Amino acid sequence: MNKALSYPSNLASAAAMVAMVFVVVAVVVDVCLRYFLRSPLLGLWDICTLAFCIIVWGPMAMAAFKGSHVAMTFLVDKLPRLPRLSLELVVNLVSGGILGIISWRLLVQAILLGETKVQTGVLRISYEPFACFAAFSVAVMALVFLARVPETVGKIRKEPQTVGKIQEAPETAGKIEKIKGSSV
Numbered sequence: 001m002n003k004a005l006s007y008p009s010n011l012a013s014a015a016a017m018v019a020m021v022f023v024v025v026a027v028v029v030d031v032c033l034r035y036f037l038r039s040p041l042l043g044l045w046d047i048c049t050l051a052f053c054i055i056v057w058g059p060m061a062m063a064a065f066k067g068s069h070v071a072m073t074f075l076v077d078k079l080p081r082l083p084r085l086s087l088e089l090v091v092n093l094v095s096g097g098i099l100g101i102i103s104w105r106l107l108v109q110a111i112l113l114g115e116t117k118v119q120t121g122v123l124r125i126s127y128e129p130f131a132c133f134a135a136f137s138v139a140v141m142a143l144v145f146l147a148r149v150p151e152t153v154g155k156i157r158k159e160p161q162t163v164g165k166i167q168e169a170p171e172t173a174g175k176i177e178k179i180k181g182s183s184v
Contacts, residue, residue, distance in 0.1 A: 001147045002065075008140045009061040015133070016058030019051040046120035053130040061140035082156065089152045092145045099142035106135035 026048070030041040063069040076084055110131035118127050 005061075005065060005140060005144055005147060008136070009065045009144070012058040012060075012133075012137045012140065013062035014058075016055050019054040019058070023048055023051045023055070043120070043123035046123045046125060050120065050125060050127075050130050053134060057134040057137040061137050061144060064141045064144040085152055085156045089149065089156065092148045092152060096142045096146035096149070099138050099145065103135045103139035103142055106131055106138060110135055 026041065026044055030044045034040045060069075076087055079087065110128050113131055114126065114128035119125060120127070
């Protein structure tokens with residue numbers, strides 16, 4: 001599943017990088033044209049607005065895929081293993097569900113934008129493909145969170161097996177405690 005999600009995540013992230021470079025170049029050209037020729041680029045506001053849609057939504061899936069999104073874990077890290085994993089499972093399920101709903105609503109919005117033919121002010125570019133891009137990026141991010149659910153469930157299931165082995169062989173657990181105590 002990770003390979004299947006890495007390609008669209010990389011694609012959306014690459015689109016965001018290209019959009020960022022495009023915005024920087026367009027703004028520099030606009031400033032130079034304003035300063036030297038007193039003639040700005042027409043529609044730069046439209047271009048920047050649409051490009052920022054790509055810049056904001058594009059890298060979100062990659063951040064979730066790599067686990068580099070902002071997460072407040074200073075309290076969760078102090079929890080024991082099983083509650084921590086249970087909380088991780090709940091967070092992945094809730095995040096995936098909410099992001100799925102957001103993606104669906106963005107797609108509905110994109111369809112409405114296409115039907116009503118809403119366009120930018122100066123260049124008359126349709127908003128529909130950009131709303132579709134946002135819906136795609138959010139859907140990939142939702143799938144990234146949902147793809148972590150089986151892995152987390154597997155980690156939770158390993159816990160009772162380990163506890164059962166220690167209960168079956170308490171002498172092994174005692175030996176482990178002695179080794180830990182002697183090495184400290």
